[in-house]
Amino acid sequence: MWQQILQSVRSFKYPWRSIILAPAALGAGGLLVCWLLSRRKIKTLEMGDGWWGSGERPPREKEDERIRSFQIETSDREIQELHQRLDQARYTPPLEGVAFQYGFNSTYLQKVVAYWRNQFDWQKQLEIVNQYPHFKTTIEGIEVHFVHVKPPGIPKGQAARPLLMVHGWPGSFYEFYKIIPLLTDPAGHGLNEDVVFEVICPSIPGYGFSEAPHQRGFDTLAAARIFHKLMQRLGFQEFYVQGGDWGSRITVNMAQMLPKSVKGLHLNLVFITSGGLGRLVSLLLGAYVPWLVGLTREDSRRLYPYLEKNVYELLRETGYLHIQATKPDTAGSGLNDSPIGLAAYILEKFSTWTDRSFRDMDNGGLERKFSMDDLLTNVMIYWVTSSIVPSMRFYKENLSKNLNTAPDARIGVYVPTGIAAFPQELAHCPHSWAKKLFKNIVVYSYMPRGGHFAAFEEPELLAQDIRQLVRKVEHL
Numbered sequence: 207m208w209q210q211i212l213q214s215v216r217s218f219k220y221p222w223r224s225i226i227l228a229p230a231a232l233g234a235g236g237l238l239v240c241w242l243l244s245r246r247k248i249k250t251l252e253m254g255d256g257w258w259g260s261g262e263r264p265p266r267e268k269e270d271e272r273i274r275s276f277q278i279e280t281s282d283r284e285i286q287e288l289h290q291r292l293d294q295a296r297y298t299p300p301l302e303g304v305a306f307q308y309g310f311n312s313t314y315l316q317k318v319v320a321y322w323r324n325q326f327d328w329q330k331q332l333e334i335v336n337q338y339p340h341f342k343t344t345i346e347g348i349e350v351h352f353v354h355v356k357p358p359g360i361p362k363g364q365a366a367r368p369l370l371m372v373h374g375w376p377g378s379f380y381e382f383y384k385i386i387p388l389l390t391d392p393a394g395h396g397l398n399e400d401v402v403f404e405v406i407c408p409s410i411p412g413y414g415f416s417e418a419p420h421q422r423g424f425d426t427l428a429a430a431r432i433f434h435k436l437m438q439r440l441g442f443q444e445f446y447v448q449g450g451d452w453g454s455r456i457t458v459n460m461a462q463m464l465p466k467s468v469k470g471l472h473l474n475l476v477f478i479t480s481g482g483l484g485r486l487v488s489l490l491l492g493a494y495v496p497w498l499v500g501l502t503r504e505d506s507r508r509l510y511p512y513l514e515k516n517v518y519e520l521l522r523e524t525g526y527l528h529i530q531a532t533k534p535d536t537a538g539s540g541l542n543d544s545p546i547g548l549a550a551y552i553l554e555k556f557s558t559w560t561d562r563s564f565r566d567m568d569n570g571g572l573e574r575k576f577s578m579d580d581l582l583t584n585v586m587i588y589w590v591t592s593s594i595v596p597s598m599r600f601y602k603e604n605l606s607k608n609l610n611t612a613p614d615a616r617i618g619v620y621v622p623t624g625i626a627a628f629p630q631e632l633a634h635c636p637h638s639w640a641k642k643l644f645k646n647i648v649v650y651s652y653m654p655r656g657g658h659f660a661a662f663e664e665p666e667l668l669a670q671d672i673r674q675l676v677r678k679v680e681h682l
């Protein structure tokens with residue numbers, strides 16, 4: 207009898223054990239997974255180091271960290287030379303009945319050039335450009351240019367919030383000239399002054415007045431690191447960042463590199479590379495049952511018909527990208543030599559990327575949103591600095607690698623993020639897709655109007671959205 211009981215208890219032992227052990231094992235496993243996940247969370251992008259100066263990096267020499275004030279100047283000879291080239295222009299007549307569908311309509315181009323040659327006042331534009339303080343400093347062997355605007359006054363008990371704004375291609379720091387006063391001097395523009403910014407707009411190396419890298423491999427990661435070094439040099443431990451186009455990639459990389467320094471990230475264009483099967487399913491189902499895959503009605507409006515709006519449209523508009531990502535120096539040599547070619551190449555983007563329907567307008571709709579003076583000032587920034595070729599090379603350095611295996615592809619962005627989705631942007635990224643990369647989206651706005659050059663086109667709307675992000679981050 208006694209034996210029998212013992213026997214049965216023993217045989218019971220095993221289920222008992224597993225009843226206790228299984229949850230314990232599960233618990234431990236769960237903890238391990240959580241721990242691994244949390245470790246993944248704090249994974250940041252390696253900052254690395256670089257040298258972009260001419261020749262070998264000087265051994266162990268400390269970089270000159272001085273910040274030098276700078277004014278943009280051009281000589282009379284440069285302008286005379288430009289005028290000579292404009293006077294010697296050759297044009298190919300457009301096909302009959304064609305507006306901007308084949309590219310820049312050369313009949314209209316002649317009008318632009320006539321304005322440039324006879325009415326455009328570069329000296330007057332230079333005064334506008336130089337109204338804000340410009341600086342240069344040497345980082346990783348090259349001169350980095352930036353505009354740094356402090357607020358004229360700060361309300362009591364407040365501190366100005368540093369904000370780094372990064373442009374893209376074919377833009378420049380000048381894109382921010384209309385938004386800067388709204389951010390630094392809200393009171394002067396009838397805006398609530400609860401958030402006042404101190405704005406820093408650098409030129410990406412190779413663009414405008416930043417020196418072009420002399421070595422291969424200058425990509426968004428290098429630009430992100432250089433801008434971190436710039437902000438550190440200026441004494442900012444924590445700051446906000448904003449960008450569209452390349453500026454978006456660069457500021458995202460900045461947030462992945464040193465999340466502690468980036469208080470908030472604001473984007474007006476979101477690149478998402480690896481979507482995988484999930485994206486495909488979301489896309490296919492989304493066409494019929496958008497709510498099931500987390501798409502809103504507005505997302506559907508902007509995404510579908512997908513092939514037409516987001517695939518063919520991109521194919522039609524991204525030939526430049528393929529050229530620049532493969533042989534930038536070849537096409538670039540013509541553009542660097544001809545101001546007319548340069549203007550056509552750059553301004554065509556300001557037409558279609560502002561509104562795709564502008565392709566069907568005789569004058570590319572260019573003057574609907576911009577003044578010719580502003581457009582030509584941006585072209586002049588490329589012309590007087592000879593920066594078109596280096597600006598194009600940036601595509602090659604970035605797009606020749608597999609984006610899905612790039613070091614930044616698998617690292618989430620954990621800093622508070624604001625996304626302003628402009629309706630005419632080249633591709634729409636719904637909130638539910640953006641969430642995959644951006645783990646902490648605090649503002650996602652469907653903007654009522656505007657396209658790719660948000661700050662240049664809709665400074666008020668963009669400024670409002672940036673403020674909204676800051677209010678959320680700081681609980682104002």
Ligand SMILES: *[C@@H]1O[C@H](CO)[C@@H](O)[C@H](O)[C@H]1NC(C)=O
Nearest residue numbers: 300301303304311313314568
């Ligand atoms: C090109 O632009 C001009 C000037 O804006 C316009 O009059 C013309 O119809 C357009 N198309 C052609 C084929 O010239």
Ligand SMILES: *[C@@H]1O[C@H](CO)[C@@H](O)[C@H](O)[C@H]1NC(C)=O
Nearest residue numbers: 425426604605607612613614
């Ligand atoms: C740019 O190049 C870097 C380095 O390979 C890569 O991590 C990044 O994803 C690239 N960005 C784009 C938009 O191609």
